[in-house]
Amino acid sequence: MEKGKISSLQMAMLMYPTIVATAILSVPGITATYAKQDLWLSPILASLIGFVTVYIAYKLHKLYPEQTVIQFSEQILGQFAGKVLGFLFLFFYIQTTGHMIRAYSEFIVGSFLFKTPISAIIVSMTLLCAFAVHGGLEVVGRVAQLFFPVFVIPIILLILLLIPDFEIGNILPILERGIMPPIKGAIVLSGWFAEFFLIIFLFPFLSDRRKGMKYGMITVVVAMMTLVVVNLVVFFVLGITTASQNYPLMNVSRYISYADFFENLESIVMAVWIIGAFVKASLFYYVTVLGTAQWLNLSDYRPIIWPIGILIVQFSFWSLPSTMALARFDFEAFPLWGLLTQTLIPLFLLLIAVARKRKQTGSKTS
Amino acid sequence: MLVKRKGSHFMKRILFLLSLSGLLLLLSGCWDRQEVNDLAIVTAAAIDKKGDNQVELSVQVFVPKSLGGGGGQGGGSEGGGTGKTTLVISQKGVNVAEALSMVQSELPRKVFWGQCKVFIFGEKAAKEGIQDHVDFLLRHPQPRERADVFVSEGKAKRLLELQTLLERDVSEAIREQAKLGVGMKVTLQDLGEMLASEAQAAALPYLKIVTEKSEEVSYQFVKNFATAVFKNDQMIGQISQRKTRGLLWLKNEVKDYTVTVKPKDTKGGISLNPISVHLDLIPQIQGEKWKMVVKVQTEGSVIQNGTNLDLNNPKSLKMIEKVYEEDIKKYIESTIGQVQHKLKADIVDFAKEFHRKYPEQWKQAEHRWEEVFPEVKVNIYVDANIQRQGNINESERRREEKR
Numbered sequence: 029m030e031k032g033k034i035s036s037l038q039m040a041m042l043m044y045p046t047i048v049a050t051a052i053l054s055v056p057g058i059t060a061t062y063a064k065q066d067l068w069l070s071p072i073l074a075s076l077i078g079f080v081t082v083y084i085a086y087k088l089h090k091l092y093p094e095q096t097v098i099q100f101s102e103q104i105l106g107q108f109a110g111k112v113l114g115f116l117f118l119f120f121y122i123q124t125t126g127h128m129i130r131a132y133s134e135f136i137v138g139s140f141l142f143k144t145p146i147s148a149i150i151v152s153m154t155l156l157c158a159f160a161v162h163g164g165l166e167v168v169g170r171v172a173q174l175f176f177p178v179f180v181i182p183i184i185l186l187i188l189l190l191i192p193d194f195e196i197g198n199i200l201p202i203l204e205r206g207i208m209p210p211i212k213g214a215i216v217l218s219g220w221f222a223e224f225f226l227i228i229f230l231f232p233f234l235s236d237r238r239k240g241m242k243y244g245m246i247t248v249v250v251a252m253m254t255l256v257v258v259n260l261v262v263f264f265v266l267g268i269t270t271a272s273q274n275y276p277l278m279n280v281s282r283y284i285s286y287a288d289f290f291e292n293l294e295s296i297v298m299a300v301w302i303i304g305a306f307v308k309a310s311l312f313y314y315v316t317v318l319g320t321a322q323w324l325n326l327s328d329y330r331p332i333i334w335p336i337g338i339l340i341v342q343f344s345f346w347s348l349p350s351t352m353a354l355a356r357f358d359f360e361a362f363p364l365w366g367l368l369t370q371t372l373i374p375l376f377l378l379l380i381a382v383a384r385k386r387k388q389t390g391s392k393t394s
Numbered sequence: 395m396l397v398k399r400k401g402s403h404f405m406k407r408i409l410f411l412l413s414l415s416g417l418l419l420l421l422s423g424c425w426d427r428q429e430v431n432d433l434a435i436v437t438a439a440a441i442d443k444k445g446d447n448q449v450e451l452s453v454q455v456f457v458p459k460s461l462g463g464g465g466g467q468g469g470g471s472e473g474g475g476t477g478k479t480t481l482v483i484s485q486k487g488v489n490v491a492e493a494l495s496m497v498q499s500e501l502p503r504k505v506f507w508g509q510c511k512v513f514i515f516g517e518k519a520a521k522e523g524i525q526d527h528v529d530f531l532l533r534h535p536q537p538r539e540r541a542d543v544f545v546s547e548g549k550a551k552r553l554l555e556l557q558t559l560l561e562r563d564v565s566e567a568i569r570e571q572a573k574l575g576v577g578m579k580v581t582l583q584d585l586g587e588m589l590a591s592e593a594q595a596a597a598l599p600y601l602k603i604v605t606e607k608s609e610e611v612s613y614q615f616v617k618n619f620a621t622a623v624f625k626n627d628q629m630i631g632q633i634s635q636r637k638t639r640g641l642l643w644l645k646n647e648v649k650d651y652t653v654t655v656k657p658k659d660t661k662g663g664i665s666l667n668p669i670s671v672h673l674d675l676i677p678q679i680q681g682e683k684w685k686m687v688v689k690v691q692t693e694g695s696v697i698q699n700g701t702n703l704d705l706n707n708p709k710s711l712k713m714i715e716k717v718y719e720e721d722i723k724k725y726i727e728s729t730i731g732q733v734q735h736k737l738k739a740d741i742v743d744f745a746k747e748f749h750r751k752y753p754e755q756w757k758q759a760e761h762r763w764e765e766v767f768p769e770v771k772v773n774i775y776v777d778a779n780i781q782r783q784g785n786i787n788e789s790e791r792r793r794e795e796k797r
Contacts, residue, residue, distance in 0.1 A: 143425040144425040269583070
């Protein structure tokens with residue numbers, strides 16, 4: 029069905045913005061709510077979930093090297109249970125894509141384009157992603173590679189420009205209220221790291237499969253470090269007020285001021301966010317479309333790009349009446365929901381698969 | 395056949411180009427298209443209390459016409475547009491947001507906050523609490539976190555109506571003055587942090603209108619006069635200009651500042667400019683006693699020497715350094731004395747220092763910090779060095795005496 033191949037480096041460049049783009053904007057505020065000055069510890073703890081998820085995905089891939097999770101869950105669980113699980117995965121990805129496109133649009137409408145109807149932004153982003161998905165995995169991979177520097181360099185620039193405003197003492201005292209607050213922050217954040225499970229859809233299409241695991245792990249490390257640095261930078265500048273900001277990174281970027289005219293750099297954050305959100309949404313969209321086609325045993329995934337797109341747009345509105353509801357979902361439901369579908373269920377799949385293989389080889393030898 | 399195929403290819407290209415140029419239409423931003431000539435650019439805003447439950451919001455709006463749009467040099471002499479560069483509009487409302495909507499109804503252009511870099515609270519509004527107003531400023535996406543916040547003596551609106559000679563308008567004058575470091579400089583972000591801090595105290599620069607009178611003209615200008623002290627979000631008092639200097643030392647914000655000291659046994663005084671300042675706040679808890687060690691390290695240069703002391707002589711240099719240290723110490727002591735015992739508001743943020751070093755003890759003192767703070771013993775150590783003496787190496791007085 030998918031004949032394109034991507035390199036593992038492209039995979040890393042695809043996964044990095046997928047995790048980081050949405051996280052850098054809102055995560056400092058979310059983790060600061062729980063962990064206060066220890067917010068930088070949360071990404072480190074949460075990255076454990078990332079490592080575990082990548083490991084599970086790789087082990088599953090080793091057992092079924094040519095297939096994605098939608099296909100091999102039928103082999104592991106049997107056809108009926110496999111289809112039900114496949115449906116759950118697809119529902120999760122459609123819903124999450126819709127959710128993240130909504131979050132992207134809320135930021136744009138709430139901070140920059142106040143009067144633009146949100147549907148215009150949601151639809152235009154979905155349309156753009158649809159074109160990328162139509163091009164196939166290779167195109168999505170290339171786009172990610174192309175945008176990678178445009179995504180990373182402004183972030184580095186932003187951090188460097190903020191150095192004069194740092195108040196490093198802000199993070200003291202370390203672990204004042206014990207380890208629990210950073211763990212609470214990490215639980216929320218683990219929803220993001222669980223998204224590394226997407227990698228299972230990319231492994232079969234790697235041109236250099238041996239490096240897949242290595243690059244997956246590197247991506248987790250780099251994403252974790254990025255979040256630690258961003259959390260620290262934001263907290264150095266904003267202090268305790270970080271917790272009350274919806275988009276702390278944007279507030280911080282507005283704070284940059286050099287020589288009276290080099291200021292108001294929030295447009296950089298907006299540009300980074302749009303690029304990151306585009307890569308993220310495209311990957312999610314692609315995975316959903318590919319998975320659905322495999323679930324329905326279609327010979328090509330292109331005909332269902334449009335119907336899925338409409339579903340994604342719908343899901344970006346359904347049950348999300350306001351930004352507050354969106355944030356509540358991020359805080360309360362998503363950590364469990366994301367962790368369950370992307371880490372725990374795959375873990376069970378892996379356990380069953382290993383047990384089955386053992387039984388098979390056991391019966392063969394006897 | 396071949397020609398036909400070529401033709402369709404050509405048509406395809408044309409269509410592609412057309413659809414590409416169609417994208418240009420999207421670049422303007424559609425719904426959020428905002429032309430500069432549709433904006434009323436606010437340069438400063440003042441928030442006052444009016445009557446019992448009303449807030450008066452005054453905005454100073456920039457008048458683009460006054461710059462003689464494209465007229466160039468000629469505009470100045472003919473005084474185009476009667477020379478007024480700004481327009482002040484004020485309206486009442488239950489809160490700032492409502493007052494703003496009333497202001498908007500009086501303007502033909504959309505109010506734009508992005509360039510507003512000065513917010514002034516009237517004294518009465520400050521005394522009744524500013525939290526409510528700050529909520530609006532931090533929540534609204536347009537006002538900048540880097541904007542400066544002030545408190546004014548009396549009504550803040552009067553400040554906006556002043557004419558300035560040196561700068562384009564009052565907001566510019568106020569901001570530039572704050573930047574020089576004569577008094578405190580507090581940004582909206584700083585204020586938000588102060589209001590959320592454990593010290594539960596805040597300090598804002600206090601502005602006053604001063605009149606300079608000569609025989610022919612009298613000229614009014616705004617002076618960054620003193621410091622307004624807040625407890626929680628209510629202004630409870632102020633610190634004089636003299637003591638504000640001590641506060642600047644404690645906040646490590648000393649910038650443009652001249653110290654004049656009078657050594658004993660000599661005539662005249664000697665003036666110094668601090669060049670670099672290094673401040674250490676070291677909290678100490680011994681048993682039940684809370685102590686704060688304030689260490690100031692500063693380097694200065696001599697800018698006027700009216701004494702007969704020879705600066706090239708290490709002995710007299712030491713002596714001057716000693717007097718310089720004493721003087722700085724005196725400033726800081728008098729400020730701390732007032733802050734600790736009279737106002738009882740921790741505007742220096744000792745709370746933060748104690749919290750960072752002694753989290754355990756802090757937890758017990760946290761809720762009664764108001765009682766603990768005045769009891770904190772403060773030890774001040776100043777280490778001053780004189781680095782340079784300017785362009786001449788001998789004082790005029792000394793030369794005279796030598797002769």
